[in-house]
Amino acid sequence: MAHERQLHLGAFMRPVSLHTGAWRYPGGYPDANFNFSHMKEFVRKLEAAKFDAFFMADHLAVLNMPIEALKRSQTVTSFEPFTLLSALAAVTDRIGLVATASTTFDEPYHVARRFASLDHISAGRAGWNIVTTANPDAALNFGLEEHVEHGERYQRAREFYDVVTGLWDSFAEDAFTRDVESGQFFDPARMHVLDHKGEEFSVRGPLNIARPPQGWPAIVQAGQSEPGRQLAAETAEVVFCSPRDLEAAKALYADIKGRMPAIGRDPLYLKILPAAFVVIGDSIDEAREKRARLDGLVHYDSAIASLSIALGHDASGFDPDGPLPEIPETNASKTGRAQVLKLAREEQLTVRQLAQRYGGYSGLAFVGTAASIADEMEQWLVERGSDGFNVVFPYLPQGLDDVVNLLVPELQRRGLFRSEYEGATLRDHLGLPRPANRFFAD
């Protein structure tokens, strides 16, 4: 019995989990950041469970936290996304592969080319997570003294997207004739020279690769600020977001989808998938104990560093047992900072308590049994808080094993999640149409 709408499930991961205590959790793989065989194991299990996509979180800098805190963290040193996902493409057949690429610190020609190549290698399973890169330390690795301002980052992101998608459309489907007899390899009338000259970029094109099998790799977007929501409504096919609860999720869902008709887009073709930290136990109490045990492994130095990142401000000098002091406005992610301030206000948390929340995992969490979590996920789907989730595993491999062995079968029994892949591409899994080529009729 299938529901009218089914859940879409992505796995949003770092190799040792996003939770900074996870590398110390019993049975974990502390070496997973540089151990490809672990990554292969994870992605194959997710594919066997029919996940829509594997989604690798990314960073463009090591620093941005005090060194005494940094040394506790396993999250920032690991594989680079394109090399990792391409290698995983070669050992999987169906699961989607979503990579992050920054519009602030990369070139549209490179980004368009790499995603097109990943899409060809994977036979249509690539997705591009468009990020504007909030970490101010990244700028220092790319020759910039000061970080690019928030508004300008989004303006550049929008033009970057236009150039990349324009480059993907460089060749019509039938451009490559490969006519051995006549000697014509492709038809130049079916090739478009983009000749883009904009505010931020000047890119001639054409791209030196055929149009991706999906037309365009699926477009993923993560910003929740005002310009982030507008960019998502205009361009995204998957929104990756972090609402704190169902009410906030429903408001975000309605807001972003509500912007789409005016732009001429069908809200059906944008899937909103909040990050959800999933901790499964045989009982709800056992699940809570697991989470408490995990959070207990987060060193305070690491916790305060995570809070610093969320604030875009070094919090290590704050009084741990006092309230969050006033901090100056900065250029860091506005969404992240707003969430910290809201959490601090709503729950009257001290700096230490806030830090421990952020050092563990501060976002939306489903902590319970497979049945209770399936109930919650169903409610979110039915009440239009989301179209599915990007699952965050608390620890690896056990947290992933629990999801694929306990939660996914429960969702499948309820008709809330596929038991087999029906299509071959990431767009097929997500129920997204193949974009028309803007320069050529198919």
Added chain:
Amino acid sequence: MAHERQLHLGAFMRPVSLHTGAWRYPGGYPDANFNFSHMKEFVRKLEAAKFDAFFMADHLAVLNMPIEALKRSQTVTSFEPFTLLSALAAVTDRIGLVATASTTFDEPYHVARRFASLDHISAGRAGWNIVTTANPDAALNFGLEEHVEHGERYQRAREFYDVVTGLWDSFAEDAFTRDVESGQFFDPARMHVLDHKGEEFSVRGPLNIARPPQGWPAIVQAGQSEPGRQLAAETAEVVFCSPRDLEAAKALYADIKGRMPAIGRDPLYLKILPAAFVVIGDSIDEAREKRARLDGLVHYDSAIASLSIALGHDASGFDPDGPLPEIPETNASKTGRAQVLKLAREEQLTVRQLAQRYGGYSGLAFVGTAASIADEMEQWLVERGSDGFNVVFPYLPQGLDDVVNLLVPELQRRGLFRSEYEGATLRDHLGLPRPANRFFAD
């Protein structure tokens, strides 16, 4: 019986061969540019034959030739190197994987990170072919109106190399302590912040990935101009070159290796591997017939385009049956242009004859039986014209099959080439030492 020195063999490839007539050759794969399964087949055969490395040629633009010529060519639209080689890393165990990355149109932080990641994924099999990108059309895809001048490209390349290798040394071998008990994931005293501020780049670091398994991926360099030779002597561990004959090769070999002692480098640790186009027949006549058949498949429009690239000047307006006219000095590869002029002068070729040579394959060619080619390769090795070759296959898959089934066994019988891999990494295959970390003693 092994020789004192053995040959090193790389495969220098485009998916459908570098020869622009190859896609029309009987039994070929005209669709190989976007067919990953063909690439997997090729690299696995090369690994079974114990090749040192698979080396993918690259381009950063489609254009730079008249459209009527471009349409005949299969060489410029294909996979992007990092995505392709990472995927191939996942389906191979021992063969080296050399990718091209441009120092003119990319960022040192990105390049350092991707090669380190490929080296981790492949367990020490990555090599970086440093190119400065001679194609003036590439500049137009990266926001530059005019191509960067030859001398400045090399100055930038040298600084780019310093930054990349410095970033690779960001972490000592023992930096990642992963001490579950104390909660220390890495030792910050074993992390180096590069803080590079130079003429061309300002890059703070550290790189957000552990030091590559090889220390540094093997460094490959291809320029033969004066600054190219000097850069190679200073930095390269493999020189990829295109001498026209053994005498030219010996001069180049002696020149580059002769520069090394003064720099404090051991010439043993630089392997000079000319590109060699290898056509094998049961008799020398049959091999020549194969080559003639292949060259006959090069359309004149494509031939004249190749000549244009070699000259860095549109040759389509020249009289096909006249001599090469005078052409103005440009910013294109000086080595390439010098070779055309030399060939035209020495062999008194018309524009058409020159174009047909360049449209087919104009570089060093060994055309004969497995035994005659083994003789030639042995002579080059013994007389120090080279330390091996980057084999260019005339057509695929047959040309590759001929090399691995006929030539490699002949070289193995003579003790000129390994029968088994002795080490695990590309550096092991090439006999190169693992570079010390400049910031930390091992």
